[in-house]
Amino acid sequence: MEPLASKIRPLSLREFVGQEHLVAPGKPLYKAIEGKHLFSFILWGPPGSGKTTLARLYAQALDAEFHEISAVDSGKDDIKAILGERAGASKRVGLGACDRSALFEVSDREPNSEPRPKVLFVDEIHRFNKAQQDFLLPFVERGELTLIGATTENPSFEVIPALLSRCRVFVLNEFVPEDMEKILKRTKIKLPKDAKEWLVELAGGDARQAITVLDNTKRLYGTVTLETLKETVQSKHLRYDKKGEEHYNTISAFIKSMRASQVDAALYYLARMVAAGEDPLFIARRMVIFASEDVGLAQPTALVVANAVFRACETVGYPEAQINLAHGVAYLAECKKSRKSHDAYFEALADVQKFGNLPIPLHIRNAPTKLMKDLGYGKGYEKYTDESYLPEKLKGKKYLR
Numbered sequence: 001m002e003p004l005a006s007k008i009r010p011l012s013l014r015e016f017v018g019q020e021h022l023v024a025p026g027k028p029l030y031k032a033i034e035g036k037h038l039f040s041f042i043l044w045g046p047p048g049s050g051k052t053t054l055a056r057l058y059a060q061a062l063d064a065e066f067h068e069i070s071a072v073d074s075g076k077d078d079i080k081a082i083l084g085e086r087a088g089a090s091k092r093v094g095l096g097a098c099d100r101s102a103l104f105e106v107s108d109r110e111p112n113s114e115p116r117p118k119v120l121f122v123d124e125i126h127r128f129n130k131a132q133q134d135f136l137l138p139f140v141e142r143g144e145l146t147l148i149g150a151t152t153e154n155p156s157f158e159v160i161p162a163l164l165s166r167c168r169v170f171v172l173n174e175f176v177p178e179d180m181e182k183i184l185k186r187t188k189i190k191l192p193k194d195a196k197e198w199l200v201e202l203a204g205g206d207a208r209q210a211i212t213v214l215d216n217t218k219r220l221y222g223t224v225t226l227e228t229l230k231e232t233v234q235s236k237h238l239r240y241d242k243k244g245e246e247h248y249n250t251i252s253a254f255i256k257s258m259r260a261s262q263v264d265a266a267l268y269y270l271a272r273m274v275a276a277g278e279d280p281l282f283i284a285r286r287m288v289i290f291a292s293e294d295v296g297l298a299q300p301t302a303l304v305v306a307n308a309v310f311r312a313c314e315t316v317g318y319p320e321a322q323i324n325l326a327h328g329v330a331y332l333a334e335c336k337k338s339r340k341s342h343d344a345y346f347e348a349l350a351d352v353q354k355f356g357n358l359p360i361p362l363h364i365r366n367a368p369t370k371l372m373k374d375l376g377y378g379k380g381y382e383k384y385t386d387e388s389y390l391p392e393k394l395k396g397k398k399y400l401r
Contacts, residue, residue, distance in 0.1 A: 004211050011060075040147040040167045052068075147163075199214065251273070258290060266333045274325070280318060281310065283313075287325075298338035362376045363378060365378060
């Protein structure tokens with residue numbers, strides 16, 4: 001039976017709720033869909049934020065062959081099969097009938113027109129390894145495939161630079177409560193106010209999770225109330241995606257516990273993530289970030305330890321890697337904390353963004369040629385001096401306090 005979330009999926013941009021920074025008139029994806037611009041892009045955002053829906057709406061606007069795969073269970077052979085299909089013979093996965101009253105209509109194709117573009121949607125693209133991404137790269141470069149990737153992880157870390165450079169990245173946000181209420185209204189399931197408010201809070205901006213819980217409750221109990229919703233969530237027969245709301249709540253509690261030097265709480269939330277089957281590299285990556293962001297100069301060896309834990313998780317894997325994680329977490333939680341370097345850098349970055357490329361003082365410029373030396377490059381440079389090397393406009397500025 002088709003899931004309710006799939007049944008009520010928007011068939012036009014007019015029906016899409018939220019993400020106004022991308023789909024409101026004049027915004028990037030609106031203009032791309034309106035103008036039928038063909039280009040590859042990556043949608044980065046939390047679960048249930050509309051990534052798949054936007055990919056399908058884009059492909060529909062281009063009247064493209066739409067191929068949808070998941071990086072979890074797909075690979076090179078699936079991509080080869082897609083490239084080997086004759087134009088017009090592919091599955092238009094789940095696009096549904098084209099809504100002729102939609103915001104952007106798809107015109108009928110003229111005989112002997114150009115072949116339809118192939119749009120490949122790769123869900124959870126961060127799960128493609130380097131070799132798989134390298135394989136995909138030349139097809140994207142040559143325009144044989146237009147790639148749309150969806151990821152909950154930072155593409156800077158998870159997508160190879162060559163592929164990332166050929167894609168635009170659009171960041172999606174969690175749905176705000178007002179958007180969630182509009183989405184739930186589309187289900188046409190009667191929902192009392194207290195039940196709706198509880199469900200919106202439970203879902204934490206994940207529309208798919210909210211709709212799934214609502215659908216399951218309706219199927220199990222016939223009517224939806226606050227009590228039946230709670231019973232559904234507690235049911236042992238229902239399991240939730242570890243990339244859903246619980247995932248984000250737990251990693252947040254984990255980081256905040258280490259920041260507060262509450263080692264017992266940090267180890268508890270680590271254990272919850274490990275027990276749920278969380279990727280050890282996801283946890284270790286957050287620890288590497290934490291070592292510089294929150295421990296920083298207070299204990300510089302924290303970054304060394306965090307990197308060693310990451311490397312251990314790469315080479316050892318579960319179940320033993322949980323011991324490496326516990327070692328690192330206990331260490332980071334007990335470290336003294338300092339955000340001085342973090343705060344200083346972002347203050348300097350703010351000046352870069354505000355003032356642009358200010359002239360670098362002549363005496364610290366590189367002088368590889370005689371002309372440069374004649375122009376004063378490097379003149380008067382002293383290795384050890386208290387004189388500020390900052391541009392003239394920022395002389396005397398202190399970032400690291």
